[in-house]
Amino acid sequence: MSGGAAGWGLRRLARWWRRRSLRTRLTVIAATAIAVSVFVALQVAIELLESELQDTAEEQLRADSHVLATNAERAGLAQVQLPPYPGSGRLVRVILPNGSTRTPAGQPALPPVSEHAGRVAQGASADLVESNDSDEDGYLIYTLRAGDGAVQVGARVADDSPIDRFGLGMLLIGLLCVVGGALVGRTVARTGLAPIDRLTAAAVRVAHTQDLDADIPDEGGGEIRRLIRSINDMLAALRDSRQAQRLLAEDAAHELKTPLTSLRLNVELLIRLDRRGTLDSALPAESRTRLLNDLGAQVAELSALAAELTDLARGDVNDETTELLDLADVVVAAATRARSRVPDIEIALGLTSVWVSGRPAALQRAVLNLIDNAGKWSPAGQSVQVRLRAEGASAVLEVDDAGPGIDAADVPRVFDRFYRADSARALPGSGLGLSIVQRVVDAHGGRVTVARSARGGALLRVDLPAAAPPAPITRLTAGEDTAVR
Structure with a gap:
């Protein structure tokens, strides 16, 4: 059912598209192309920016973790002086050998120590980078092995991060580009199709006036010029055809005039004599025979002329x-x-x-x-x-x-x-x-x-x-070959 509905929708869209003018199609194509380009560029830019910010944040966390780990190894994990919480930004935590943790006073609580971070504290690995999105604001936490435990430095990844602000700005710019692209596409389509509009107007004028002598001005270049020349060639062929038809009609009328006139006069003579009742006396048998023979010859001549005119006019x-x-x-x-x-x-x-x-x-x-x-x-x-x-x-x-x-x-x-x-x-x-x-x-x-x-x-x-004669067809019979052409 859904497949049929989708097919029906595509058919309606195709019909709508075919009904649009070429100018509208070019405008839609230009706007769509710009929209797709902006979307792809936005996605690539966001990915690159996100990757760059991620790398920068990780490098900062790694550097702070190494400083804290060095101090912890000197003073011990339980006695190391933790930097006071500045109110925002970096968060620190020490994981003791028994699994308990230490954090500066007044600092917001970090997410619980993960299983992977616990293994780092136990010496299973040297360091670990984690991202935690379980809370309203996500965290990026770097864990580094220090002494018999580990130190952690984290940073809050807020929802209104620079990436989101950058994406919103790029989206607004993209919308402006799409609108501008549509306007530019409309202008380019109007300018590029101006010769087509003039060509259409000239063709409509020729169709209304039946004036085949009015050639369309040769303007533009490339495909437009070839199209105009093709139409002018077509008009020239139509002119020649109309001239040939006119000449054929004039010549046919001229040739038909003489036998028709003779035939009409002979028939009128017979009708007039018959009405007077003097046909037998005015026309002896020999004269009537000669007159009837002339009528037959004229009819045969007209029949032959009509047949040849038909052959010539049909051009088949x-x-x-x-x-x-x-x-x-x-x-x-x-x-x-x-x-x-x-x-x-x-x-x-x-x-x-x-x-x-x-x-x-x-x-x-x-x-x-x-x-x-x-x-x-x-x-x-x-x-x-x-x-x-x-x-x-x-x-x-x-x-x-x-x-x-x-x-x-x-x-x-x-x-x-x-x-x-x-x-x-x-x-x-x-x-x-x-x-x-x-x-x-x-x-x-x-x-x-x-x-x-x-x-x-x-x-x-x-x-x-001349053409090559057809190849002989060979038929095989019992015990002999016979060539038949």
């Missing part, structure tokens, strides 16, 4: 699991999909097994876009050539066509979103395919370039970091 290349895969298998799968989408396309594959570490769906999407792009430009009877080989530490994929090629003025922008050369505006497509290719290749640490192929068309080359 990094969400797919990375695998060790043979890039040749990915190229074959992409070529199969390209043939199913465009049955008339001719694809010539020249592949070598090359292993890479990548995301299969993203890589297949990039290869498919390369083949689709080449298929749009390849004239009838000319194939799209796809080659894969290992070159040094890279996997090199080349896709070329026998089309007119890419003009030199268009090469720098061929991978831009929605960019389409003048000669390509009459062809189907959204201008996003090669942009997706570059995004996928960049995510895999590769590089994509464009050049002119030997057949006069465009040659798109992808370089990806």
Whole structure:
């Protein structure tokens, strides 16, 4: 039960501590550190002072005992003249051989002779130091062998000793130090956290105004400066992201405007003619077929554009699991999909097994876009050539066509979103395919370039970091070894 209560109390204390501000925590830590330091210093000082006073008192008692013992040996224990009691301070006593004692007249009684002191008087040992705390005031007594008995010199250890007064003074000083430490900790925390306060205010201002162009002033040093620079880098990344989103929205609106306008006009024409009842007379069968085909093509173009916009906007290349895969298998799968989408396309594959570490769906999407792009430009009877080989530490994929090629003025922008050369505006497509290719290749640490192929068309080359193929798995059967990869 007590253990559970203690645990509950610790949890409450931990919750309270987590709710405190950093300034309060620093103040509490500073005050606690000073309090602990003062307490330890007080204990050490008291121990040292007590030890020093003890040694001094013992030396004084020892010296007085030797003087009294010398006089007792000369005059005898029973006849030695005992010094009169001064009213305070030192107390003396003589222990006779028969165990009786002598004390000066008027002196307060010392504690009874202890068993150990009796043995000193009997000659069992030479001297003895004792402390007696049985009375209201304690005594420190030194017993020294003298003649056939012993002499004792004692001193009263009062409750209001210098040690107690010193401890009280040190305690008061310690309390003042703790209060001063708390004030100093508060001041240091306020001064040290001033850059954090300004940083917080700037971050709140950015959150309220949505102004990502307002960089936070670089001030302070060390960790504060690194934190401010990190936040400024984050703001710059957010600015770039917002700019990319704005451009994507503007480009998407521009690209959607033309097919939507054409689709709307064709649909409105059909609706108007149908309402007038002149659809059959105004549009012959051949014209209706051509119009419906145009509508189907425009819907397909919008569907493809929406799908590519979704792929581009999601940016989910990094969400797919990375695998060790043979890039040749990915190229074959992409070529199969390209043939199913465009049955008339001719694809010539020249592949070598090359292993890479990548995301299969993203890589297949990039290869498919390369083949689709080449298929749009390849004239009838000319194939799209796809080659894969290992070159040094890279996997090199080349896709070329026998089309007119890419003009030199268009090469720098061929991978831009929605960019389409003048000669390509009459062809189907959204201008996003090669942009997706570059995004996928960049995510895999590769590089994509464009050049002119030997057949006069465009040659798109992808370089990806190659990986070591997986080690063969050996299965042991009865009497033979079979390597299976």
